[in-house]
Amino acid sequence: xxxxxxxxxxxxxxxxxxxxxxxxxxxxxxxxxxxxxxxxxxxxxxxxxxxxxxxxxxxxxxxxxxxxxxxxxxxxxxxxxxxxxxxxxxxxxxxxxxxxxxxxxxxxxxxxxxxxxxxxxxxxxxxxxxxxxxxxxxxxxxxxxxxxxxxxxxxxxxxxxxxxxxxxxxxxxxxxxxxxxxxxxxxxxxxxxxxxxxxxxxxxxxxxxxxxxxxxxxxxxxxxxxxxxxxxxxxxxxxxxxxxxxxxxxxxxxxxxxxxxxxxxxxxxxxxxxxxxxxxxxxxxxxxxxxxxxxxxxxxxxxxxxxxxxxxxxxxxxxxxxxxxxxxxxxxxxxxxxxxxxxxxxxxxxxxxxxxxxxxxxxxxxxxxxxxxxxxxxxxxxxxxxxxxxxxxxxxxxxxxxxxxxxxxxxxxxxxxxxxxxxxxxxxxxxxxxxxxxxxxxxxxxxxxxxxxxxxxxxxxxxxxxxxxxxxxxxxxxxxxxxxxxxxxxxxxxxxxxxxxxxxxxxxxxxxxxxxxxxxxxxxxxxxxxxxxxxxxxxxxxxxxxxxxxxxxxxxxxxxxxxxxxxxxxxxxxxxxxxxxxxxxxxxxxxxxxxxxxxxxxxxxxxxxxxxxxxxxxxxxxxxxxxxxxxxxxxxxxxxxxxxxxxxxxxxxxxxxxxxxxxxxxxxxxxxxxxxxxxxxxxxxxxxxxxxxxxxxxxxxxxxxxxxxxxxxxxxxxxxxxxxxxxxxxxxxxxxxxxxxxxxxxxxxxxxxxxxxxxxxxxxxxxxxxxxxxxxxxxxxxx
Amino acid sequence: xxxxxxxxxxxxxxxxxxxxxxxxxxxxxxxxxxxxxxxxxxxxxxxxxxxxxxxxxxxxxxxxxxxxxxxxxxxxxxxxxxxxxxxxxxxxxxxxxxxxxxxxxxxxxxxxxxxxxxxxxxxxxxxxxxxxxxxxxxxxxxxxxxxxxxxxxxxxxxxxxxxxxxxx
Numbered sequence: 001x002x003x004x005x006x007x008x009x010x011x012x013x014x015x016x017x018x019x020x021x022x023x024x025x026x027x028x029x030x031x032x033x034x035x036x037x038x039x040x041x042x043x044x045x046x047x048x049x050x051x052x053x054x055x056x057x058x059x060x061x062x063x064x065x066x067x068x069x070x071x072x073x074x075x076x077x078x079x080x081x082x083x084x085x086x087x088x089x090x091x092x093x094x095x096x097x098x099x100x101x102x103x104x105x106x107x108x109x110x111x112x113x114x115x116x117x118x119x120x121x122x123x124x125x126x127x128x129x130x131x132x133x134x135x136x137x138x139x140x141x142x143x144x145x146x147x148x149x150x151x152x153x154x155x156x157x158x159x160x161x162x163x164x165x166x167x168x169x170x171x172x173x174x175x176x177x178x179x180x181x182x183x184x185x186x187x188x189x190x191x192x193x194x195x196x197x198x199x200x201x202x203x204x205x206x207x208x209x210x211x212x213x214x215x216x217x218x219x220x221x222x223x224x225x226x227x228x229x230x231x232x233x234x235x236x237x238x239x240x241x242x243x244x245x246x247x248x249x250x251x252x253x254x255x256x257x258x259x260x261x262x263x264x265x266x267x268x269x270x271x272x273x274x275x276x277x278x279x280x281x282x283x284x285x286x287x288x289x290x291x292x293x294x295x296x297x298x299x300x301x302x303x304x305x306x307x308x309x310x311x312x313x314x315x316x317x318x319x320x321x322x323x324x325x326x327x328x329x330x331x332x333x334x335x336x337x338x339x340x341x342x343x344x345x346x347x348x349x350x351x352x353x354x355x356x357x358x359x360x361x362x363x364x365x366x367x368x369x370x371x372x373x374x375x376x377x378x379x380x381x382x383x384x385x386x387x388x389x390x391x392x393x394x395x396x397x398x399x400x401x402x403x404x405x406x407x408x409x410x411x412x413x414x415x416x417x418x419x420x421x422x423x424x425x426x427x428x429x430x431x432x433x434x435x436x437x438x439x440x441x442x443x444x445x446x447x448x449x450x451x452x453x454x455x456x457x458x459x460x461x462x463x464x465x466x467x468x469x470x471x472x473x474x475x476x477x478x479x480x481x482x483x484x485x486x487x488x489x490x491x492x493x494x495x496x497x498x499x500x501x502x503x504x505x506x507x508x509x510x511x512x513x514x515x516x517x518x519x520x521x522x523x524x525x526x527x528x529x530x531x532x533x534x535x536x537x538x539x540x541x542x543x544x545x546x547x548x549x550x551x552x553x554x555x556x557x558x559x560x561x562x563x564x565x566x567x568x569x570x571x572x573x574x575x576x577x578x579x580x581x582x583x584x585x586x587x588x589x590x591x592x593x594x595x596x597x598x599x600x601x602x603x604x605x606x607x608x609x610x611x612x613x614x615x616x617x618x619x620x621x622x623x624x625x626x627x628x629x630x631x632x633x634x635x636x637x638x639x640x641x642x643x644x645x646x647x648x649x650x651x652x653x654x655x656x657x658x659x660x661x662x663x664x665x666x667x668x669x670x671x672x673x674x675x676x677x678x679x680x681x682x683x684x685x686x687x688x689x690x691x692x693x694x695x696x697x698x699x700x701x702x703x704x705x706x707x708x709x710x711x712x713x714x715x716x717x718x719x720x721x722x723x724x725x726x727x728x729x730x731x732x733x734x735x736x737x738x739x740x741x742x743x744x745x746x747x748x749x750x751x752x753x754x755x756x757x758x759x760x761x762x763x764x765x766x767x768x769x770x771x772x773x774x775x776x777x778x779x780x781x782x783x
Numbered sequence: 784x785x786x787x788x789x790x791x792x793x794x795x796x797x798x799x800x801x802x803x804x805x806x807x808x809x810x811x812x813x814x815x816x817x818x819x820x821x822x823x824x825x826x827x828x829x830x831x832x833x834x835x836x837x838x839x840x841x842x843x844x845x846x847x848x849x850x851x852x853x854x855x856x857x858x859x860x861x862x863x864x865x866x867x868x869x870x871x872x873x874x875x876x877x878x879x880x881x882x883x884x885x886x887x888x889x890x891x892x893x894x895x896x897x898x899x900x901x902x903x904x905x906x907x908x909x910x911x912x913x914x915x916x917x918x919x920x921x922x923x924x925x926x927x928x929x930x931x932x933x934x935x936x937x938x939x940x941x942x943x944x945x946x947x948x949x950x951x
Contacts, residue, residue, distance in 0.1 A: 161847075170849035172856045183852035184834055 321602025379474020
């Protein structure tokens with residue numbers, strides 16, 4: 001495209017513009033207001049609402065600014081009599097069928113139609129006939145519809161097609177009877193569906209969970225950062241009377257553009273969960289009683305000062321803030337505790353010394369969009385990091401090729417060049433097949449089994465020929481029983497082909513957990529710890545006598561719920577937690593209520609290594625306190641030096657003094673690298689995936705999101721061949737046994753589940769009664 | 784999660800043949816072009832288009848399901864209600880020319896004769912009376928009607944009796 005700028009005139013103002021740019025974009029860039037409904041800067045032009053009509057000199061009729069390319073010398077008037085009367089007439093037409101129900105409409109006060117009708121509408125209409133009524137459809141627990149209010153701008157339809165990558169809404173019927181809907185009764189499935197609430201210019205699509213909670217002008221808005229995935233989407237939390245009632249995107253072109261995932265939008269519901277811990281509690285002779293903060297903290301300090309630090313294990317959530325993570329390890333290391341970990345779903349720690357300083361993307365999210373070849377190793381990026389997936393999707397639309405290597409066949413919202421699906425042990429061999437096709441393998445890896453795959457050479461060549469290519473490790477890889485080998489092979493593929501090795505870490509603050517030293521083998525900044533502590537699996541194995549939990553529910557957050565829970569029951573448990581489930585009340589001894597991310601100031605570090613600080617949006621519930629404050633007081637009580645912080649900024653400043661962030665994912669091989677073959681499983685093997693809405697305590701308590709997968713959480717998927725072999729064709733449900741656990745699951749055939757495997761969701765009520773996420777499993781018909 | 788594949792309706796071999804025939808006329812990556820023909824093929828076989836059939840078409844042509852629903856609900860030549868699935872479909876034109884030439888009487892006669900209203904089917908499943916919105920472009924022979932694929936012009940009550948009685 002030519003760089004020569006042309007000159008146009010809007011309302012007597014001379015403006016330089018790129019030839020071919022649309023008039024509305026040029027005007028927007030200059031801050032000249034043109035009313036619009038169907039136009040959206042991230043969506044294709046449909047020019048159907050006609051609201052943006054402006055006068056163009058020498059054009060016989062007013063022209064829609066969204067669909068009129070600028071030309072040299074063009075003279076445009078946005079406020080002339082002709083333009084204004086065209087806009088006014090359009091407004092009258094749009095209001096013909098729009099109900100006058102603003103007083104009971106959730107959009108009232110933040111409605112584009114309302115605003116523009118005040119600015120451009122008329123106080124009366126020529127239309128006196130009956131208005132049209134559209135029967136509502138239930139499109140799921142997240143989005144409320146009132147389609148009589150729809151002005152058919154089709155933003156939601158185009159969003160589905162162009163951004164979500166799955167068209168779910170459409171224009172049904174025609175003429176006056178045309179309605180926007182799904183035609184059949186169905187819930188929207190897209191992980192980005194909530195964005196249509198924001199782009200709907202009227203009250204046709206509103207947020208169901210916050211419906212009728214507050215009027216727009218009563219809401220206070222607080223900038224914040226999303227707390228679930230490693231993207232660090234910018235959000236605004238909306239509060240009413242000190243309660244978070246909504247979460248909406250905040251525009252940041254570099255990170256989340258103007259969208260957020262449904263998880264980031266609706267997880268706030270968990271903040272006010274029923275089992276939110278309101279006061280400090282102490283268990284005395286098996287009975288819970290509430291305590292003052294002073295009493296509870298002294299009790300904690302006293303206990304931790306007494307015990308042998310080698311008998312203490314510390315488990316922290318990587319959704320805690322950077323400040324909290326840093327203070328937690330500082331406090332514990334100050335007392336000589338080395339058993340500190342956040343890698344709760346990981347089971348293979350054999351190469352932990354070779355992990356990078358922190359798992360980083362190795363590029364920015366906008367660079368991810370420019371990749372030409374992307375190899376996903378163990379990553380359901382669409383569910384786990386929806387906004388990163390959005391960038392990958394944009395790359396694919398630009399011609400990039402995606403290859404996915406996973407223990408499960410996944411559904412993507414873009415075409416995938418090749419999906420390689422294999423049972424856990426075979427997956428390693430298949431990835432080894434690709435690695436050896438890319439060139440030399442380090443001797444340490446040459447021993448492991450390799451399987452030939454169709455197109456391995458093709459994949460190798462694709463990677464080699466691309467200027468920009470990346471191999472991404474995701475959640476399924478981290479949780480895989482042979483993570484170290486997968487990681488090493490991914491590193492070989494990347495270095496042999498010149499591709500970037502990238503990590504999409506599990507959580508909002510995994511990066512900070514690594515950087516702050518919430519791992520047993522490294523201190524803050526990434527240097528090797530003097531005394532290496534136990535990793536999470538060993539902490540459970542060794543039956544430590546005390547556990548300190550920071551926003552962790554071991555039976556849900558750990559890879560082996562049975563072992564985790566048994567360890568908790570064996571030990572004295574001090575839980576700093578926003579929530580106290582019945583299970584936790586059963587094994588814990590002291591409960592300290594801490595705030596959620598929405599109620600504390602703090603910082604998240606995303607996969608790019610970018611620090612984003614935020615402030616509390618609401619006061620913490622009950623007597624709960626921000627975690628960093630609790631840790632600060634504990635530091636003082638336990639007489640650990642350097643806990644005289646005045647604010648969370650002080651903590652962050654100290655963190656930044658100690659830690660220099662240097663993303664580097666390269667991996668070297670030496671004699672310390674030993675890659676062991678996965679143990680052969682006898683019988684069926686379980687494959688687990690954590691549903692995007694089960695990843696942490698907050699989202700597990702977000703009711704609306706939970707309703708979206710009520711069937712999946714109770715389902716076990718088996719290959720039809722296995723079902724036949726076990727003689728279960730007639731069974732709708734099966735009994736699943738693992739260790740002492742026994743649950744009834746409904747049975748579904750799925751030819752994409754590798755043979756010999758059972759796929760179930762982890763971090764659900766049912767799976768919390770079972771054992772290892774990738775362990776052996778027994779099934780039996782229940783019919 | 785893997786898509787579930789239980790209880791899927793498949794297109795008949797004739798429908799597939801018909802769709803394939805149309806697909807040869809369009810470029811590989813423009814399968815959507817065969818959508819109208821695909822819907823017509825199902826209409827021809829089933830006399831209406833069920834949601835499972837629309838879903839099957841979407842799968843066959845690689846389209847989003849909603850894209851098929853949109854097109855099917857747009858055109859009046861496709862019937863989406865199962866009650867339209869009678870052996871014969873009667874569409875009486877009620878547009879200007881036909882109306883001026885007495886189409887109201889024609890409609891009334893058929894309604895009385897069959898004991899059904901426009902938009903209904905006879906209980907024996909023999910006739911369906913379509914609500915015809917648009918002109919069928921046979922104004923020179925008004926009033927007119929279309930029964931299945933055949934046009935009948937210059938209608939009178941007697942002529943209608945003869946036509947309808949002659950069908951099985």
